[in-house]
Amino acid sequence: MVRYSDELLDEIRMRNDIVDVVSQYVTLKRKGRNYFGVCPFHNEKSPSFSVSPDKQIFHCFGCGVGGNVFHFISKIENIGFIESVQMLAERVGMELPNSSNAEDEKIANLKAKVYEVNKASAEFYHLNLYKPTSKMAQEYIKKRKLDNNTLKAFLIGYAGDGNELFSYLKSKGFGPEEMLASSLIGKTESGRYYDKFKRRIMFPIQDVRNRVIAFGGRVLDDSKPKYINSPENIVYSKGRNLFALNVAKRAEPGMLKRILIVEGYMDAISLYQRGIKNVVASLGTALTDAQGRLLRKNSEQVILRV
Ligand SMILES: [Zn+2]
Structure with missing residues (x-):
């Protein structure tokens, strides 16, 4: 059976923005933080199908369907989960490994x-x-x-x-x-x-x-x-992670209300000790795109303090 690693699934999910993907099937209109459209999965006149760009999920308030971009594709194309992964990888030009290899x-x-x-x-x-x-x-x-x-x-x-x-x-x-x-x-x-x-x-x-x-x-x-x-290696790629995000999430599980970004290890650690636990360090001068996505996925509001 084909199995893909969590890292690979994360990568495919990150590169396929759910708003872009859903927009290929449903006309979406922005309302506040979310997008709304007419649900493709049940019959309705007024739009109750919502897509959250922050959380990268969809949800229909009419029929209750919901999930991430893989779930959306497998449901709308009527294909299995693995096929939806393959389809979305292809959409962004990613090569999938053959796991029998x-x-x-x-x-x-x-x-x-x-x-x-x-x-x-x-x-x-x-x-x-x-x-x-x-x-x-x-x-x-x-x-x-x-x-x-x-x-x-x-x-x-x-x-x-x-x-x-x-x-x-x-x-x-x-x-x-x-x-x-x-x-x-x-x-x-x-x-x-x-x-x-x-x-x-x-x-x-x-x-x-x-x-x-x-x-x-x-x-x-x-x-x-x-x-x-550490240099980049088999488990570490620079600019894809944020120091202390795991600690911040432990203090405030789920979606953080706001998050403060500082530059170095000791900046984050000393703020933590003073009770400011929703803080991460970018470990570099500029935030990378991957770090930005990670922040939006985990926090409603992001405050830069370098
Ligand atoms: Zn629906």
């Missing part, structure tokens, strides 16, 4: 492993922060006045001097392939493995589903570079 299966497995490596590493760094050997990091945390709740909420950690992470991951049974793919471990030309982040405060970057996808590491002193971030 062994190569895709391998990539999917490696991705799943890398998420596990990232999670184990975030926990390792976090616990490491509390160890007596991490005195310098603890002093930095004290100076920045971060309390324990904040450290836990963001899983803030510390990468020490040596190659402790590599030893730890190895002891947990992880293999070289997934360790290297996580970008946390490197390999010298002579074949020795080493920790890439050293003597840095570690900020795990998590997606909305609380999966650790990357890390930012900050030095304790004034040396350069101040921050090192």
Whole structure:
């Protein structure tokens, strides 16, 4: 049976704006935040079929049908879910992988492993922060006045001097392939493995589903570079995520009323500690289109504060 990954489905859904898609079948008129038209699924004269561009869903107040863009296509074209995915992928010129292909299966497995490596590493760094050997990091945390709740909420950690992470991951049974793919471990030309982040405060970057996808590491002193971030890899593509969105959503589940965007890790974290929990960091100077879509999907109102 054909199965597509959640990431792929998200991508197809994001690229097929529901208002555009529905408009190919129904004449829509904007009314406030939503669009309305005559329902194609039941007989009616006055429009009770609504489409929400913010939530990317449709709903008919007359007959009760509703769902996302896939549901709409499968219903109106009278095709199955998989066919609707294929149709919408084709609409935006996306190639779909053939899941019977062994190569895709391998990539999917490696991705799943890398998420596990990232999670184990975030926990390792976090616990490491509390160890007596991490005195310098603890002093930095004290100076920045971060309390324990904040450290836990963001899983803030510390990468020490040596190659402790590599030893730890190895002891947990992880293999070289997934360790290297996580970008946390490197390999010298002579074949020795080493920790890439050293003597840095570690900020795990998590997606909305609380999966650790990357890390930012900050030095304790004034040396350069101040921050090192994970490079793009099999689970991380820059500019597609927002730091702390998962934490904001935990504080206010569902659609956020408003969200505040700041630039850096510490901006978001210190506001959180002062009780302002609906805050995310863009981790860059300009918001990308993907970040914009992510914000509109999760919050009614967006406030920029850079
Ligand atoms: Zn209807």
